[in-house]
Amino acid sequence: MKKYLALTMAACMALSLAACGSSASSTTSSSAAASTEATSDSAATAEATGSDNITGIAQCCDVGTLDDESFNQGCWEAVKGYGDENGIEYNYYLPSGEDASDEDRETLIRQAVAEGANTIVCVGYLYGPALAWAATEYPDVHFIAVDVNGFDINSENGTIPENVFCVTFKEEEAGYLAGYAAVKDGFTKLGFLGGMAVPAVIRFGYGYVQGADAAAQELGINVQMNYYYGGQFYGDEKITAKMDGWYDGGTEVVFACGGGIWTSAAEAADKHDGKLIGVDVDQNYLALRVLSPASTRQTRLLPPP
Numbered sequence: 001m002k003k004y005l006a007l008t009m010a011a012c013m014a015l016s017l018a019a020c021g022s023s024a025s026s027t028t029s030s031s032a033a034a035s036t037e038a039t040s041d042s043a044a045t046a047e048a049t050g051s052d053n054i055t056g057i058a059q060c061c062d063v064g065t066l067d068d069e070s071f072n073q074g075c076w077e078a079v080k081g082y083g084d085e086n087g088i089e090y091n092y093y094l095p096s097g098e099d100a101s102d103e104d105r106e107t108l109i110r111q112a113v114a115e116g117a118n119t120i121v122c123v124g125y126l127y128g129p130a131l132a133w134a135a136t137e138y139p140d141v142h143f144i145a146v147d148v149n150g151f152d153i154n155s156e157n158g159t160i161p162e163n164v165f166c167v168t169f170k171e172e173e174a175g176y177l178a179g180y181a182a183v184k185d186g187f188t189k190l191g192f193l194g195g196m197a198v199p200a201v202i203r204f205g206y207g208y209v210q211g212a213d214a215a216a217q218e219l220g221i222n223v224q225m226n227y228y229y230g231g232q233f234y235g236d237e238k239i240t241a242k243m244d245g246w247y248d249g250g251t252e253v254v255f256a257c258g259g260g261i262w263t264s265a266a267e268a269a270d271k272h273d274g275k276l277i278g279v280d281v282d283q284n285y286l287a288l289r290v291l292s293p294a295s296t297r298q299t300r301l302l303p304p305p
Contacts, residue, residue, distance in 0.1 A: 062124030128152030175207025195258015233259025243268030
């Protein structure tokens with residue numbers, strides 16, 4: 001089971017790429033309750049029929065960096081793995097900064113198409129408006145919209161264009177498991193550090209609080225929770241100082257969710273002998289202070305080191 005959960009993002013992305021190669025338009029939801037065999041068999045079938053139609057893959061990234069140990073990196077590893085396995089060229093395109101506009105995202109898509117991509121992975125719900133334009137502008141290009149739903153693309157009726165494949169997740173389920181496991185493992189002073197308060201990050205946080213509360217009720221104990229959105233997807237001195245205050249005040253473990261913002265929590269945890277719950281990709285190799293990465297894209301509940 002752990003192996004399947006760790007590969008959820010890659011399997012989901014492989015299925016999406018193959019489905020787009022077969023001109024499919026759909027929405028898939030990834031969760032810990034999905035069937036391993038069904039996912040593997042579906043991916044294999046779609047891949048066998050669709051990969052020949054993909055001549056070039058591009059990833060248009062969310063804000064942040066490609067090596068953010070989070071969502072951009074998780075998607076990129078899946079794109080790279082699929083491209084290498086099938087002999088397909090791939091490339092990535094990054095927004096210019098945290099304040100990238102819809103026009104900036106359209107420019108990335110234009111560049112990807114101009115450089116030969118006929119399958120484009122757009123990461124993050126902010127790509128909704130750009131996809132509404134691109135789906136019509138490039139009807140022969142297949143788009144995989146990761147963390148994007150129909151209402152992000154078409155706010156009036158939620159219609160998904162025929163050449164767009166939406167991939168959404170149940171972040172609240174992974175967040176719930178992370179909070180529940182932390183309390184069951186004996187931690188009673190928890191924190192949630194979110195990046196920007198976007199829908200996916202909010203769902204992670206709400207699930208985390210609910211999971212911690214459920215475990216606390218089962219055990220008949222009180223649990224303290226600090227909760228904060230940093231308003232960005234990267235760590236800095238200000239965020240680190242806030243995490244220093246949390247750990248210094250007794251917080252034992254922080255769920256850091258939102259691109260590279262985890263770096264501030266990790267720095268503070270190292271100073272105060274605290275613990276960290278990561279997200280999106282397996283961060284256990286970074287330090288013994290990582291309790292468990294938690295995500296619908298990649299989930300492992302590991303015992304504390």
